[in-house]
Amino acid sequence: MAAVDETGQPLAPLLRKLIALGPVSQADVAAVESLPLMLRDYPPGQEIVRERDRPTQSCILLSGMCCRFKIVGEGARQINSFHIPGDMPDLQSVLLHQMDHGLLTLTRARVALVPHPTMLHLVERHPRLGLLLWRDTLIDGSIFREWMCSIGRRTARVRVAHLLCELFLRYRNVGLVEDMTMPFHLTQSQMGDALGLSVVHVNRVVKTLRRDGLISIASRRLTVIDWPGLTKIGDFEGGYLHLTSNS
Amino acid sequence: MAAVDETGQPLAPLLRKLIALGPVSQADVAAVESLPLMLRDYPPGQEIVRERDRPTQSCILLSGMCCRFKIVGEGARQINSFHIPGDMPDLQSVLLHQMDHGLLTLTRARVALVPHPTMLHLVERHPRLGLLLWRDTLIDGSIFREWMCSIGRRTARVRVAHLLCELFLRYRNVGLVEDMTMPFHLTQSQMGDALGLSVVHVNRVVKTLRRDGLISIASRRLTVIDWPGLTKIGDFEGGYLHLTSNS
């Protein structure tokens, strides 16, 4: 089965991302495009993979948003990452066979499933792609480190602003920002679970960011009104996202 | 230059770790053993690599301890990871060319430096080793996620206990635990910077763990007196360390 559906090019976000990760040859692109895909749609709030599962395939997020998370102690949730189109949120399961966290849709999401053996075969035949995928998981790790800094050492206001800056750059990187506006489907409760804060506190902080003319949120879209201001408040430097292939 | 010094087998911790990561062939082992190494000793508190550096080599920690860290906002420090012998704390710099964090020795440390081109050449010639190294960086990521959970959603007492459990298993994995006792060189200030806590608070928590008969600390060694108790208090399940190659 070829990588084609009614939209014509479902893998576009992934290809865009791979190209941003580093130089890819025509043959590499062709190999990715000819992956046998199983497309699948999920409703919001669906667990695609569960902690302790031993998945036999990995997924590529084509549209929508999902997150990785763990349940801690007496039921508290920690969200480890947010994922946007083009991401491969459980790529690590190719080499770490048991899931140490869950994967959950936050919106309606379309996903392409690729069997692990196919994935291994791909990186074996195309070592260059293997390095790019490795690099992608390393960037994942870099983002985890930055989140640790936020949660461990930043105040609530800084944390929230920092997260918004990160999402903004990542969306822009895959071409989903227009007029300083990005898709924004997160609830304040989800932000809290990602930032180690309570819903109530997130609410109060977001309010001040709006009041101070930094952002505005409407109908699931977020507009950055004052980017320099937001990055300053958020103690944000985007280097950790490694968005250019030489960094 | 062969991988030999006065101790006879400096790479032993790394080899032990690679074998624990998954099956390696004789040829793979030989390739690692014949890496051209530059051995180097550092005093405690030395920055091996700085944030924003563009290193041209990666290091293998042979003895001692080091940590990755970032300086956040107005000078607060967040430690992202601790590293023990056998670890390659900046392996990621092979593919992420600019450091997004620093690397600091916590004790006297012996390190082997391997140039990036040598590393790339190694994984090209030995794809199996490439996958193991990739796997190792994925486990790194898994530990980051778990630390996020600790910092974001666990109380101070749980956090401290959890960290001690993790270090215990990791030391045991490289053969450095005897009689439930592991090397322990961390200061309470370093623990605080890793866990997102103040020194004072770490101190109070450690005191209670000692008082409750869970651990004892003496002359830079930590003994786990009540492992089931410590894991329970620390909300600790070791799966995220992926210490067996099928997990």
Added chain:
DNA sequence: CGACCTTTTGATATTTATCAAGTAGCGTGG
């Protein structure tokens, strides 16, 4: 329209940080 989820607000409680100061341990040099 109604049910449900998310956002918002107020009041109070808890955890953890900060500040300040004293104590103990350890390495170094005389």
Added chain:
DNA sequence: CCACGCTACTTGATAAATATCAAAAGGTCG
């Protein structure tokens, strides 16, 4: 071997940040 100095540890008092509890208001979707 001991004295000194530095660092890490310890303790108490107070302050700040954030959580929790409770409830109302606003949106959204079937």
